[in-house]
Amino acid sequence: MAEKKIKRVGVLTSGGDAPGMNAAIRAVVRSGLYYGLRIFGIQRGYEGLLDGEIAEMNNHSVSNIISRGGTILLTARSKEFATEEGVKRGKAMTEIFKLDALVVIGGDGSFRGARDLHRIGVPVIGIPATIDNDIGCSDYTIGYDTAMNTVKEAIDRIKDTAYSHERCSVVEVMGRNAGYIALHCGIAGGAEACIIPEKQFDLKEDIIKPILSCRNAGKHHYIIINAEGVGGTMEIAEKIHEITGISTTTTILGHQQRGGSPTVRDRVAASLFGVKAAELLANGISGRIIAMKGEKVVDYDIEEALKMEKNIEDSLIETSKILSLY
Ligand code: F6P
Numbered sequence: 004m005a006e007k008k009i010k011r012v013g014v015l016t017s018g019g020d021a022p023g024m025n026a027a028i029r030a031v032v033r034s035g036l037y038y039g040l041r042i043f044g045i046q047r048g049y050e051g052l053l054d055g056e057i058a059e060m061n062n063h064s065v066s067n068i069i070s071r072g073g074t075i076l077l078t079a080r081s082k083e084f085a086t087e088e089g090v091k092r093g094k095a096m097t098e099i100f101k102l103d104a105l106v107v108i109g110g111d112g113s114f115r116g117a118r119d120l121h122r123i124g125v126p127v128i129g130i131p132a133t134i135d136n137d138i139g140c141s142d143y144t145i146g147y148d149t150a151m152n153t154v155k156e157a158i159d160r161i162k163d164t165a166y167s168h169e170r171c172s173v174v175e176v177m178g179r180n181a182g183y184i185a186l187h188c189g190i191a192g193g194a195e196a197c198i199i200p201e202k203q204f205d206l207k208e209d210i211i212k213p214i215l216s217c218r219n220a221g222k223h224h225y226i227i228i229n230a231e232g233v234g235g236t237m238e239i240a241e242k243i244h245e246i247t248g249i250s251t252t253t254t255i256l257g258h259q260q261r262g263g264s265p266t267v268r269d270r271v272a273a274s275l276f277g278v279k280a281a282e283l284l285a286n287g288i289s290g291r292i293i294a295m296k297g298e299k300v301v302d303y304d305i306e307e308a309l310k311m312e313k314n315i316e317d318s319l320i321e322t323s324k325i326l327s328l329y
Contacts, residue, residue: 017048021146023269030277126289141294158192
């Protein structure tokens with residue numbers, strides 16, 4: 004959709020931080036300047052937009068940040084912006100700072116805010132960034148690979164000690180509504196079972212049986228991955244111990260999964276997404292969400308993008324089960 008000439012662009016990060024957000028900010032600023040735009044950094048996501056915490060950025064403002072986790076612009080989950088009144092106030096602030104468009108780097112919730120702004124006439128572009136990889140329109144989201152590598156390292160360490168003590172370790176990983184981290188890291192970490200929000204599980208059938216069949220085949224250490232969205236990690240561990248008599252530990256990996264220097268994959272994805280955002284705006288195009296389809300960077304209409312869904316394939320679940328056979 005071609006719109007009015009865009010010259011002044013605000014950029015913000017919103018929702019849970021994700022490694023690679025800085026690389027995306029850097030790409031928006033550097034390519035934006037290259038295409039003749041002026042870029043303004045908005046602090047604390049939509050909270051900072053509502054408060055007018057907005058300052059112009061230049062090439063130097065983003066120097067030496069590509070390797071840093073977190074976000075130099077800070078982030079927040081704004082309650083006020085989830086209201087109609089908040090969105091109107093946000094639009095008013097873009098007018099005060101004469102911002103012609105916004106680039107929103109974040110997840111689904113952040114994109115809903117961007118869509119609401121777009122509906123009342125603020126041109127926006129969304130860049131998918133969340134460690135959960137749960138944005139329907141995109142095969143990949145910034146931060147996912149770094150988070151998975153952090154989880155993989157933790158599982159490897161936990162496995163060493165589980166092996167030595169002949170224990171079962173239940174590891175809780177992030178993923179509020181999505182089991183991507185759990186399933187992929189379960190495969191990468193050689194887990195006996197993965198519990199994910201997308202699939203109902205039966206404790207005896209899906210957890211106890213695989214553990215006992217591994218034990219009867221001579222194995223004496225077991226890793227069970229549980230996604231945060233399923234919950235009940237402690238209870239699952241207690242039940243395993245109660246039913247099998249196997250010594251069981253729990254580890255909740257928590258927010259370490261959100262930090263750390265981004266991997267090459269995240270730095271490159273963030274850089275490509277950021278450049279695409281600036282290119283679209285420089286061509287007067289907005290109301291789009293940038294996405295990855297296979298290895299290609301594409302963009303979708305924001306209304307359509309928010310209706311898209313993606314699901315974990317049953318074959319992937321099956322694969323993880325096959326590979327856990329001992
Ligand atoms: O959306 C990413 C995520 O890390 C989820 O996996 C997790 O449920 C949530 O954010 C935690 O958010 P907060 O840091 O606000 O507690």
